[in-house]
Amino acid sequence: MNLGRGEEVTMAPSPLLSLRSVTLVFLLIFTVTDQAFVTLATNDIYCQGALVLGQSLRRHRLTRKLVVLITPQVSSLLRVILSKVFDEVIEVNLIDSADYIHLAFLKRPELGLTLTKLHCWTLTHYSKCVFLDADTLVLSNVDELFDRGEFSAAPDPGWPDCFNSGVFVFQPSLHTHKLLLQHAMEHGSFDGADQGLLNSFFRNWSTTDIHKHLPFIYNLSSNTMYTYSPAFKQFGSSAKVVHFLGSMKPWNYKYNPQSGSVLEQGSASSSQHQAAFLHLWWTVYQNNVLPLYKSVQAGEARASPGHTLCRSDVGGPCADSASGVGEPCENSTPSAGVPCANSPLGSNQPAQGLPEPTQIVDETLSLPEGRRSEDMIACPEIETPAVITCDPLSQPSPQPADFTETETTLVDLAVSVSQISIEEKVKELSPEEERRKWEEGRIDYMGKDAFARIQEKLDRFLQ
Numbered sequence: 389m390n391l392g393r394g395e396e397v398t399m400a401p402s403p404l405l406s407l408r409s410v411t412l413v414f415l416l417i418f419t420v421t422d423q424a425f426v427t428l429a430t431n432d433i434y435c436q437g438a439l440v441l442g443q444s445l446r447r448h449r450l451t452r453k454l455v456v457l458i459t460p461q462v463s464s465l466l467r468v469i470l471s472k473v474f475d476e477v478i479e480v481n482l483i484d485s486a487d488y489i490h491l492a493f494l495k496r497p498e499l500g501l502t503l504t505k506l507h508c509w510t511l512t513h514y515s516k517c518v519f520l521d522a523d524t525l526v527l528s529n530v531d532e533l534f535d536r537g538e539f540s541a542a543p544d545p546g547w548p549d550c551f552n553s554g555v556f557v558f559q560p561s562l563h564t565h566k567l568l569l570q571h572a573m574e575h576g577s578f579d580g581a582d583q584g585l586l587n588s589f590f591r592n593w594s595t596t597d598i599h600k601h602l603p604f605i606y607n608l609s610s611n612t613m614y615t616y617s618p619a620f621k622q623f624g625s626s627a628k629v630v631h632f633l634g635s636m637k638p639w640n641y642k643y644n645p646q647s648g649s650v651l652e653q654g655s656a657s658s659s660q661h662q663a664a665f666l667h668l669w670w671t672v673y674q675n676n677v678l679p680l681y682k683s684v685q686a687g688e689a690r691a692s693p694g695h696t697l698c699r700s701d702v703g704g705p706c707a708d709s710a711s712g713v714g715e716p717c718e719n720s721t722p723s724a725g726v727p728c729a730n731s732p733l734g735s736n737q738p739a740q741g742l743p744e745p746t747q748i749v750d751e752t753l754s755l756p757e758g759r760r761s762e763d764m765i766a767c768p769e770i771e772t773p774a775v776i777t778c779d780p781l782s783q784p785s786p787q788p789a790d791f792t793e794t795e796t797t798l799v800d801l802a803v804s805v806s807q808i809s810i811e812e813k814v815k816e817l818s819p820e821e822e823r824r825k826w827e828e829g830r831i832d833y834m835g836k837d838a839f840a841r842i843q844e845k846l847d848r849f850l851q
């Protein structure tokens with residue numbers, strides 16, 4: 389169209405767009421690249437927690453890098469999904485470290501998992517970090533934690549002279565890491581895990597510097613029955629980080645997306661405030677984690693068959709998954725040909741950053757107007773996950789990890805109109821895979837390779 393001078397149209401930037409660009413530029417400028425929030429997930433189940441934590445941090449003006457430490461047990465699908473949320477997905481190799489072998493000789497194999505947390509001290513490309521357990525949820529911006537020094541943590545609700553190791557401020561250092569390992573080997577841990585070890589290592593925490601006592605609001609346990617309930621009434625609402633410590637984790641519950649209620653399992657019962665925190669966890673899971681599965685599964689032609697994102701109300705095969713049996717779901721596996729079309733998870737989500745909340749309770753599952761189901765296959769390519777293999781005792785390798793499909797713990801997500809659940813599914817390994825795992829030093833000290841289990845087998849064999 390030939391516009392006369394007077395008719396010249398200047399495209400005024402949409403106020404929304406410019407606000408977004410300003411925010412983006414602001415975040416780029418003000419991201420402190422040598423500081424990070426760090427978490428740990430050694431299996432696909434804990435990855436669910438890590439994803440919720442990561443997204444909860446992103447929801448509150450994230451100005452630091454986000455790092456997740458994983459171990460070889462984490463599946464390839466979860467690695468890709470983690471890489472959508474975390475700036476770095478770092479595999480820490482338990483096996484190649486001679487120290488772990490020493491620990492096994494010391495008959496303290498259970499420290500293996502614990503020591504995985506200690507690997508966070510090897511992140512020396514950061515000057516200061518905040519570690520958060522994968523079962524924590526951030527309720528507001530917590531940047532002020534970076535004003536604290538090593539070692540800062542909040543009191544443990546069970547024994548307040550000890551700190552809880554679910555949230556702490558630390559300074560990566562190979563020297564400290566070595567001292568921690570040394571301490572573990574010489575003294576063990578009084579609770580057989582990292583919290584005991586760290587408390588005896590940083591034993592002056594409770595007496596020397598009050599600035600290293602994080603206020604309880606940075607690590608509020610969700611399930612403690614507070615005996616000082618007026619204090620909870622007074623201060624509970626200012627909680628900034630909630631911690632689902634203990635054996636019942638949010639992913640052990642089921643969630644009704646329609647009513648927003650968290651369904652208790654077995655004998656589990658939750659207090660009113662715990663129910664509110666659980667609800668919040670599941671809201672983040674529903675709105676900000678499930679869409680990532682959808683976008684990744686849509687783009688990934690070779691998703692692991694062990695991971696199924698099922699809409700159990702649609703079609704027969706999914707019905708079993710809702711009950712935890714975990715049959716592969718035809719409506720959702722990429723091999724079914726139309727991976728996204730039947731997914732209830734709403735529109736495509738941006739790969740990076742926090743997706744807009746999406747409702748997943750659309751019973752009609754209709755495609756947006758003008759879109760054919762085939763369109764749904766053409767989802768954006770997944771970026772190569774930012775995974776680096778990192779043996780803390782050697783130089784980090786820039787090579788991407790080789791994802792062998794020998795994971796033992798997989799997750800089954802059953803998503804229906806009325807219920808979302810996360811089930812653990814243990815994949816039986818073939819004898820060859822078992823042998824290879826042992827040869828590679830990947831021994832499940834805590835699980836089926838535990839000494840007690842092996843002894844049971846030997847006893848059976850000898851009888």
Ligand SMILES: O=c1ccn([C@@H]2O[C@H](COP(=O)(O)OP(=O)(O)O[C@H]3O[C@H](CO)[C@@H](O)[C@H](O)[C@H]3O)[C@@H](O)[C@H]2O)c(=O)[nH]1
Pocket residue numbers: 427428429430431434501505520521522523524552553554555579581582583584632633634635
């Ligand atoms: O199979 C597991 C178990 C734990 N973790 C990681 O280790 C953390 C600690 O385990 P968790 O189950 O959260 O322990 P808590 O119930 O929180 O128990 C307490 O005791 C633990 C052992 O001392 C400490 O690590 C915790 O910080 C402390 O809150 C988790 O959040 C994860 O980050 C895994 O990745 N895989």
Ligand SMILES: [Mn+2]
Pocket residue numbers: 521522523524554631632633634
């Ligand atoms: Mn925890």
